[in-house]
Amino acid sequence: MTDNEEHAHHITPIKVYLKTFGILIFLTLATVITSYYDFGTWNLAIALLIASTKAILVMLFFMQLKYDDIGNKITFYSSFIFLAIFFTFIWSDVYFRTEVQPLKIDAVQGAGGGETDPHRLNVANADLVAKGQKVFTVQCTSCHGVNGMGDGAAAAALNPKPRNFKSGYWRYGGTPSKIFRTLTQGSPGTAMAAFTTLSVEDRYALAHYVRSIATPTPPQDTTEDINEAVKLVGTGATSASQEIPVDYAIEKMQMNDQIVMPQEAKNMDHPGAFIFKNQCAQCHGAAGQGAQISAVGVNPPVYMITMPLAESKSGAMQSESTFMKMVSEGIPGRGMPGMAGYSPQEWTNLYNYVKTLRK
């Protein structure tokens, strides 16, 4: 064949293998013996030094990398370089990342600064609404549209779509404090960010303007509602990036399963029970009682609370066709996936089965 043959087929003498083996056994005994003595922080260094020496011997002589082609050498050694990069970055991230506290409660933040003072949140008046409109024009129109109808330029790319405030529907409630909450904490799973970069007053004004779109003649603010809003001050993420600290995530990951499903499945002989068991029970509970599910792996971290189907007032149960539409399309951004591929009979069975779960 070619003159490369000699180089490719290096034959290591048996003596070299035996010597290598001898040193490996010696090093194994050395590492076991040193493990009986405590050298403090040096324990790890000594063990790793011995293990690395052994590994190098295995690579060079047993795997014959010493005599191998330069390409193979670079290839194999590069894996350790990549491993070192991997380790260095993860390690530095865990140990040197700046603390980011989730849901940190502190004083009034934003442009105004100063202490939390309920009196700074004025009772609704025309000035407040006008101020809110100015903020809205700058901050919100790109998604929610100039008239707040959810038809801004960016809306085309968003799923779920931005809220049309004229629809009068509020996911988190429509009182000023509830809208203030959405502005402060965002709406996880959607493009609606936490607008904590706006001052408290601006957010409160914005809440009133947004409400005025839905309800042209809104009721007067109540003291309770203002107090609710004050409680929310400072609860939003402190930056728009919605980071979570690594140690917080690690703590969460180590916690035992948080799915709360104390109840037994019901009516298992019903024809719809099988689909429910396989497709729905994991989140909604074996008996549809709903569950609190820790979803820290997603960003932002949320506790997804599924609907207790048993007591559901949801419109989904109004009729079979509504049920089928909502369940097949899913609820984008709320964790409810769409399901497809069932026959009309299977939909009927599933609907009827869910009905049996209701009280």
Add this chain to the structure above:
Amino acid sequence: MSEHQHVIEGTNHVIPHHFKSGYAEFDTTKFGMWLFLVTEILLFGGLFVAYGIFRGIYPEMFHEAHHELNKVMGATNTIVLLFSSLTMALAVHFAQTNKRTRSLQMLVITFLCAITFMVIKYFEYKHKFHLGIYTAGFYKFDGIKVDHVGLFFSLYFIMTGLHGIHVLIGMVLISWVFFRTKRGDFTDKYYTPVELTGLYWHLVDLIWIFLFPLLYLIG
């Protein structure tokens, strides 16, 4: 057989037509094996990184938990595996020098070492399961009084378990080259499968070289 097919002398190995020589085939195949071994290093690397991070966070927990592992069994297994690496290397050596009987003997010894390794591992696992030591989430043993101890055993079971699967795969490969050697498929001109199985087996050894001190000795 057409005149374009090249068979390596003394074997029935046909050099695929896209290689210009047996050397080119050997070189390419071996490079492929090294690439595969790189992915193996990175596969285990992820677990070693997880080990490093958690050990940094809970050093006392690792220290307490590692006493539960049997050093003597771990050390025995290390020696068994190192010895099997030697016999595997010798099996390749004898294949290279056309000593088929010797090569077969070495492969058998390597295989027996692998069985010994797995039997010792079986007794270790059995003892842990008996005590209720499982991965985090299923951990039931209350003999170690530190928090998060399940984490150590999650790492222990995943790392040694994945390694054990590699040993089992290695046993299949060793039996395969044993039967092919016996059938007379290999000579000093063609023994690529023996050599590549050897590389794989040494990698299994290489990973254990790190697993043993990190899990059994220093925790």
